[in-house]
Amino acid sequence: MTALPRTPSFRLDGRRALVTGASSGIGLAAAAALAEAGAHVHLVARRPAELETLRDALRASGAQADATALDITDLAATAAMVAAHGPFDILVNSAGLARHAPALDTTPEDYDAAMNLNLRAAYFLTREVARGLIAAGKPGSLINISSQMGHVGGPDRAVYCANKHALEGMTKAMALEWAAHGIRVNTLCPTFIRTPLAEQTLKNPERKAWILSKIKLGRVGEVEDLMGPITFLASDAAALITGTHLIVDGGWTAE
Ligand SMILES: NC(=O)c1ccc[n+]([C@@H]2O[C@H](COP(=O)([O-])OP(=O)(O)OC[C@H]3O[C@@H](n4cnc5c(N)ncnc54)[C@H](OP(=O)(O)O)[C@@H]3O)[C@@H](O)[C@H]2O)c1
Structure with missing residues (x-):
């Protein structure tokens, strides 16, 4: 009998995952996906009540979760949290914000707020999680939630595109630095996903028509569309994938 190759496991049992932005939207779904695959999830965001509700729901489903x-x-404070609760085998960094405006109208305050969270905080968080893994001599999978807007431009999105394109470059450089430690670093790049962050844009009929004309599969994304891709990137099934991006955009960037 020929010995057949076996698909590496998509399971995450015994792994510890840090998920930021876990109180809402994509981060919440990422936490649920990783927990479903067997990981112990550590939830982070600013709002304690939302985190506790999710933590309790995950525990009630049989998963291991802290917040x-x-x-x-x-x-x-973030470095101290990672040092106290890590090392984390998996990071999904989904904390993010958008303050869309025409480039001519962008205020320095909005520029700073978006860059501070979407890029600066992501940079130092990813670094601290890698530091913990390197100190422990463990491999890992670090995933930054970027965007299709990390690969193309979009209206009123000069600042958002700037920080997401930068996140792509940061991810590649960190992946090169930490590959020798077995630490993979990638981005996940969604199209428009129905979450509180996208709500305003999706309510605008002109924008909604533009979005549906660009998403060739003909619908706005749901958080469930990202749960498989996140689990895949976190798992041994993606063992040779680093320094790159996984675009989940219904064909937007194919055009
Ligand atoms: N939705 C989309 O269409 C879409 C498309 C492409 C990419 N993305 C990206 O996906 C990521 C998640 O977006 P989303 O749609 O899930 O948005 P969301 O529902 O608004 O969630 C954003 C999350 O970030 C957390 N957060 C905000 N500021 C924070 C801070 N300073 N420290 C810690 N946590 C903070 C929020 O929790 P608290 O308020 O409790 O802190 C919340 O959990 C973002 O990076 C976004 O750019 C979204």
Whole structure:
């Protein structure tokens, strides 16, 4: 009998995952997906009540979950949290914000807020999680939630595109630095996904028509569309994937 190759496991039993932005949208779904695959999830966002509700729901489903209310733009507090609760085998960094405006109208305050969370906090958080893994001599999978807007431009999105394109570059460079430690670093790049962050844009009929004309599969994304891709990137099934991006955009960027 020929010995057949076996698909590497998509399971995450015994792994510890840190998920930021876990109180809402994509981060919440990421936490649920990783927990469903067997990981112990540590939930982070600023709002404690939302985190506790999710933590309790995950525990009730039989998963292992903890939560820390934290503003990840506080770099010292974030580093202390990672040192206290890590090392984390998996990071899904989904904390993010959008303040869309025409480039001519962008205020320095909105520029700073978006860059501070979407890029600066992501940079130092990813670094601290890698530091913990390297100290423990463990491999890992670090996933930054970027966007299709990390690969193309979009209206009123000069700042958002700037920080997501930068996140792509940061991810590639970190992947090169930490590959020797077995630490993989990738981005997941969604199209428009129905979450509180996208709500305003999706309510605008002109924008909605534009979005549906660009998503060739003909519908806006749901958080469930990202749960398989996140689990895949976190798992041994993606063992040779690093320094790159997985675009989940219904064909938007194919055009
Ligand atoms: N939805 C889309 O269409 C879409 C498309 C492409 C990419 N993305 C990206 O996906 C990520 C998640 O977006 P989403 O749609 O899930 O948005 P969302 O529902 O608004 O969730 C954003 C999350 O970030 C957390 N957060 C915000 N500021 C924080 C801070 N300073 N420290 C810690 N946590 C903070 C929020 O929790 P608290 O308020 O409790 O802190 C919340 O859990 C973002 O990076 C976004 O750019 C979204």
